Amino acid sequence: MKKLPLSTHVTALSPRRPSRAEAEEAVRTLIAWSGDNPARPGLEKTPERVADAFGEYFRGYKEDALAELAATFEEPSGYNDMVLLKDIAFESHCEHHIAPFFGTAHIAYLPSERIVGLSKIARVVDIFARRLQTQEGLTDQIASALEEGLRARGVAIIMSARHHCMAARGVHQRGVATVTFRFLGEFERDSALRDRFMAAVRD
Known part of the structure; x- marks a missing residue:
């Protein structure tokens, strides 16, 4: 595709x-x-x-994710290591059945000279989640927006969700969690950095 x-x-x-x-x-x-x-x-x-x-x-169709990331701040201490937000709650609707799915996102980025207000990352998650989605597409869109909007050296995302279209119709599996991943930039190239991210998410 x-x-x-x-x-x-x-x-x-x-x-x-x-x-x-x-x-x-x-x-x-x-x-x-x-x-x-x-x-x-x-x-x-x-x-x-x-x-x-x-x-x-579906209010996310009226909002611009990159605009949320436009205001960044110079980090006077020179911090350039991983910034991680854990357990960002989201709710979305699958584009196949317009059925809800709910979950959490864990997101890290590597700053490139400038940082962004932490609430803006959660806002980006909400903007894309408030559209008709697949979880795979949602994960990719958030990662790509953060990479482009922040000019980040790397972005890592794990999203875990339960889908009503599986729980209330079709196979009727209520306890299944779907987990998706996206690694860009240094997170994609550096396995040790990915391992640090995964370990920090588990803590």
Whole structure:
């Protein structure tokens, strides 16, 4: 499969956006297709609620991950070793079934003269997670954005998540955790550095 450029994922690239009324009508259609009556009292307001929820679930399409990383700071002490954030919580939706998946991310980068506010890394995770995703693509997009946006000498990511599309449909496996990895720059080239990262994540 041909890898898409990072710019494809940083900001939204979509056809004409339907109106709010069209979105709500689509929900009514799905309710009716499922076998229920979208006009009954319990479901009458559901299309509005679903549209509101989608706006929250997928707000990442309105946000720019690289813009979050634009403001960096010179590190006066000259620190240039690994910076690691552990247990960043995220929630996303799989692009195959629009079913949620939840998990944690462990992210490290090697600064190149400048550092970024730690909350910005968590924001980048949230921006990409708030889009329709595969976990593999999500892992790669976050790593690529950090490498480009910070001009980092290296980036390492581990993401672990449980997928509702496996737990509530299909094979009905509730306890399965999916783990994905991405190593760029010095983390990709230096096995000892990767081992340090893995050991620090386990601690």
